[in-house]
Amino acid sequence: MAESPRILVVDDESTIRLLIREVLEQRGFQVLEAEDGPGALKVFDEGKPDLVLLDVFMPGLDGFQVCRHLRARPGADTIPIIIITGTEDYDAIRRAYEAGATDFIGKPINWIILGERVRYMLRASAAVRQLAQNREFLARAQALARLGSFEFRPGKATLDVSPEFCEICGLSCPGSEVDWEDVIGVIHPDDWKALEPLVEQACTAGICFRQDIRLVTGNGIRRYAMLQVDAETDADGAVARVTGIIQDITERKLAELLEADSNRILQLIVQKEPLERIFREVARLLERQLPLAMGVVCLVADDKVVSVTAPGAEQGFSEAVSGTALSAESGTHAAAAYLGQPVVAPEVFSSTFWRRARHVARAFRIRSSAAVPVYSGTGQILGAVSMVFREEYQISGADLALMEKTANLVALAVEQHQLSQRLIHQARHDPLTGLVNRAALNHWLERVLKERARHPSLGAYMLIDLDRFKHINDSLGHHVGDLMLKQVADRLRQVVRDSDLLCRMGGDEFVLILDRLRDKNDAARAASRILEHVGRPFHVEGHELHVGASIGITLFPDDAVDTTTLHKNADIAMYVAKNQGGNRYHFFDGRMHEAVIQRLQVENDLRKALERNEFQLHYQPQVDLTDNRVVAMEALIRWNHPERGRIPPDRFISIAEECRLIIPIGRWVLQEACRQAKLWQDQGLDPIRVAVNVSAVQFTETDFAETVRQVLQETGLEARWLEVEITETVVMKDQEVVRSNLKKLKDLGVFTTLDDFGTGYSSITYLRQMPLDGIKIDKSFIRDLETAAPSDESKNAGLVKAFVNLAANLHLSLVAEGIETEDQRRFLLQLGCSRGQGFLFNPPVPAEEATALLRSKG
Ligand SMILES: Nc1nc2c(ncn2[C@@H]2O[C@@H]3COP(=O)(O)O[C@H]4[C@@H](O)[C@H](n5cnc6c(=O)[nH]c(N)nc65)O[C@@H]4COP(=O)(O)O[C@H]3[C@H]2O)c(=O)[nH]1
Numbered sequence: 001m002a003e004s005p006r007i008l009v010v011d012d013e014s015t016i017r018l019l020i021r022e023v024l025e026q027r028g029f030q031v032l033e034a035e036d037g038p039g040a041l042k043v044f045d046e047g048k049p050d051l052v053l054l055d056v057f058m059p060g061l062d063g064f065q066v067c068r069h070l071r072a073r074p075g076a077d078t079i080p081i082i083i084i085t086g087t088e089d090y091d092a093i094r095r096a097y098e099a100g101a102t103d104f105i106g107k108p109i110n111w112i113i114l115g116e117r118v119r120y121m122l123r124a125s126a127a128v129r130q131l132a133q134n135r136e137f138l139a140r141a142q143a144l145a146r147l148g149s150f151e152f153r154p155g156k157a158t159l160d161v162s163p164e165f166c167e168i169c170g171l172s173c174p175g176s177e178v179d180w181e182d183v184i185g186v187i188h189p190d191d192w193k194a195l196e197p198l199v200e201q202a203c204t205a206g207i208c209f210r211q212d213i214r215l216v217t218g219n220g221i222r223r224y225a226m227l228q229v230d231a232e233t234d235a236d237g238a239v240a241r242v243t244g245i246i247q248d249i250t251e252r253k254l255a256e257l258l259e260a261d262s263n264r265i266l267q268l269i270v271q272k273e274p275l276e277r278i279f280r281e282v283a284r285l286l287e288r289q290l291p292l293a294m295g296v297v298c299l300v301a302d303d304k305v306v307s308v309t310a311p312g313a314e315q316g317f318s319e320a321v322s323g324t325a326l327s328a329e330s331g332t333h334a335a336a337a338y339l340g341q342p343v344v345a346p347e348v349f350s351s352t353f354w355r356r357a358r359h360v361a362r363a364f365r366i367r368s369s370a371a372v373p374v375y376s377g378t379g380q381i382l383g384a385v386s387m388v389f390r391e392e393y394q395i396s397g398a399d400l401a402l403m404e405k406t407a408n409l410v411a412l413a414v415e416q417h418q419l420s421q422r423l424i425h426q427a428r429h430d431p432l433t434g435l436v437n438r439a440a441l442n443h444w445l446e447r448v449l450k451e452r453a454r455h456p457s458l459g460a461y462m463l464i465d466l467d468r469f470k471h472i473n474d475s476l477g478h479h480v481g482d483l484m485l486k487q488v489a490d491r492l493r494q495v496v497r498d499s500d501l502l503c504r505m506g507g508d509e510f511v512l513i514l515d516r517l518r519d520k521n522d523a524a525r526a527a528s529r530i531l532e533h534v535g536r537p538f539h540v541e542g543h544e545l546h547v548g549a550s551i552g553i554t555l556f557p558d559d560a561v562d563t564t565t566l567h568k569n570a571d572i573a574m575y576v577a578k579n580q581g582g583n584r585y586h587f588f589d590g591r592m593h594e595a596v597i598q599r600l601q602v603e604n605d606l607r608k609a610l611e612r613n614e615f616q617l618h619y620q621p622q623v624d625l626t627d628n629r630v631v632a633m634e635a636l637i638r639w640n641h642p643e644r645g646r647i648p649p650d651r652f653i654s655i656a657e658e659c660r661l662i663i664p665i666g667r668w669v670l671q672e673a674c675r676q677a678k679l680w681q682d683q684g685l686d687p688i689r690v691a692v693n694v695s696a697v698q699f700t701e702t703d704f705a706e707t708v709r710q711v712l713q714e715t716g717l718e719a720r721w722l723e724v725e726i727t728e729t730v731v732m733k734d735q736e737v738v739r740s741n742l743k744k745l746k747d748l749g750v751f752t753t754l755d756d757f758g759t760g761y762s763s764i765t766y767l768r769q770m771p772l773d774g775i776k777i778d779k780s781f782i783r784d785l786e787t788a789a790p791s792d793e794s795k796n797a798g799l800v801k802a803f804v805n806l807a808a809n810l811h812l813s814l815v816a817e818g819i820e821t822e823d824q825r826r827f828l829l830q831l832g833c834s835r836g837q838g839f840l841f842n843p844p845v846p847a848e849e850a851t852a853l854l855r856s857k858g
Helices: 014-026 037-047 063-072 090-098 111-144 163-169 180-186 189-205 250-270 275-289 317-321 332-339 352-363 397-428 438-454 469-476 478-495 520-535 563-579 592-609 649-658 662-682 704-715 728-732 735-748 764-769 779-785 795-809 822-831 847-857
Strands: 006-010 030-034 051-055 081-086 103-107 147-152 158-161 177-179 209-216 222-233 239-248 293-301 304-309 343-345 368-375 381-389 458-467 501-506 509-517 538-540 543-545 548-556 584-587 615-624 630-641 645-647 689-693 722-726 751-757 774-777 813-817 835-837
Touching (some): 014 030, 014 111, 037 063, 051 111, 081 111, 163 177, 163 239, 177 180, 189 239, 222 250, 250 397, 332 343, 438 509, 458 520, 469 478, 478 543, 520 548, 520 584, 563 592, 592 630, 630 649, 630 662, 728 735, 735 764, 774 779, 774 795
Parallel strands (some): 006 030, 630 689
Antiparallel strands (some): 147 158, 147 239, 222 239, 293 304, 293 381, 343 368, 538 543
């Protein structure tokens, strides 16, 4: 049950006090008494009454004074104090109110209404207390929600505002009233432009609105606020009052801004915008979040600050910071990057982080600063994000967290940039040599050609193709080949000037573009230097390797002004250089074109020749030099071209080899020769060996021996009647494959001979290692034998003698080819060579004639 209200009765007359007690206790109140002022204050403090009945006239402290003392007590402002005074004593009544009395009761006291009066006063004071409490709650709630309220009458120069309104706007509002002028003064001018017509409409037409605005307060700190405005109309429909709330939405707005800014920066990163532009946005993001700060983004490399982006900085700031060596004392940016951790300097001039950079701080009026390092995904420090303040500023944990966020954006941008730089580099460069590739060359050349169209000057397009590289690749493997190409690229780099462009087109083909030449001799000199550099021996994994180069040069704009034609021209010139034995350069000449076109024509026709049955085999006998008996037949291919007549093998074999058509053609030769040899046997002729020339390209196919086995099987010829002639270039190829194929042929029972012996490089070691059956001395050694008497020690005679001895030592059969005269035959016999081949005995003839020959001389 609620306790009954306590009433303090203060009167110096004890009878009055008694009477009042009587009346009030009957009505259920508790009564406390005091007979004078000091006693009243004491009882008030101890008894905590809910209402005070106070007589005005008392000795010592009178009622007015007691009333003032009571009101000054904490919590006493809402306690009803009823002054007892004379009814007609208006002066006392006025003074009682001034002293803080709630009401008065006139003397003589009307005892009947006293109780009612007290009860009413208690109820009223409870209501007032409740109201005050509500108001307090509201104010607290508004403060919590950062919500302020205001109202104004249209046309009036002031607004009535709540304390929170003032707090949000940064205004002092005495009497809860503020001038419109002051309010407009804190609204961002751009936002007021948008707001003014809305306020106008609210005042004139009662249109409600809601609007976000920016507030710029005295110390420059911006806040974001949301306004919601409502209008009340009077009975005539005219706007009587406009009320509204203002809410501080800075936190939410900054979070939204942060998200929007971050998203925009991410988009810039994805769009691969320049780093400088992205960093500017990052700095601006920081400044939008912390308007007092200046955002700075630094990149570091080689322990130095290499780039500084600070859009809000005064001129000269970036230059002053750029190049700073990283240390813990050269400013927070350098310290964060140096230490790899966040660094804060609340007071720059006493901070050790600025010890060696105070001049910068002084020059740019920096008072506080903080920085965080920018880490890459792999833990490498890329730079620092920092904020500097021109006022002293206490950097908070939230500020550092914000900087960390932006540092992540910077890291992302840098990594994305590095990645795209790498991709661009990869797309434009040859991974093996690091030189630019074909695509980049075309791009560059097109630009140069366009530029030259406006400002003509002489340039050269130089196609460099290595000689004998394929041989190195085939024999020593791709690994050695690759290392060799790298070394070639390095040597070419030494020759070129900065303004030239060196490119690897693929394989062993390089292009060098020389721009702005004085004359074509400049290009010739460059080509000579290249030949000289590339001609020196290379040392790769213990091998000493020799390659040369064939260089084709074409000039622009003289020969052509487009990339395709320039390349074609250089290719033709290179081809000519190669055909002349390589290790030389050739300038393009319009007449070369015809020759190359012809070559291409041959290649085209060759492709059709097999199916059109245009090949034929001729046979040339090998004879016993003592009695001219035919001991073997060499099959030699002929091409009967429908338009160009008979084309000798020298004119098409190498082309067929280059385009690998030699493989099907060679198989056809093998098949046809075996078929013919078997036919001769079937025709009752004495069996003889048929010798077939096998190209290096064909022989180094790993399944060559298998092809031979199949052909023998298909034609029914016994292996011992087949002779395979390979040249020394074959032996120099991939020796493992060659040895293995020779071994397989030997196992099959096929006879193998080394053709054109003496023209190549085959050493005796090779000969010993290769399971061969015979050698065939090249015709060039036979040519001058006739002029030398047997006793003469002519060079060739000596060599042939040596070959004879070598063959005997290695148990190899020996044949001499190209015997044209009787003297040569005799001489060879004297030297110990008993087998030969040549026009002296018979030129190569078609199969029918060869058959007749066998019939007559077999
Ligand atoms: N000066 C002179 N030359 C003589 C004499 N006796 C024969 N010859 C020629 O010397 C060449 C001998 O063939 P090779 O050295 O294997 O040289 C051959 C061989 O390397 C190649 N060849 C021919 N047929 C084939 C074939 O079916 N396949 C392959 N891969 N190469 C072939 O073409 C080369 C040239 O063949 P051919 O024009 O038929 O030329 C033949 C032949 O006609 C002579 O007394 N004096």
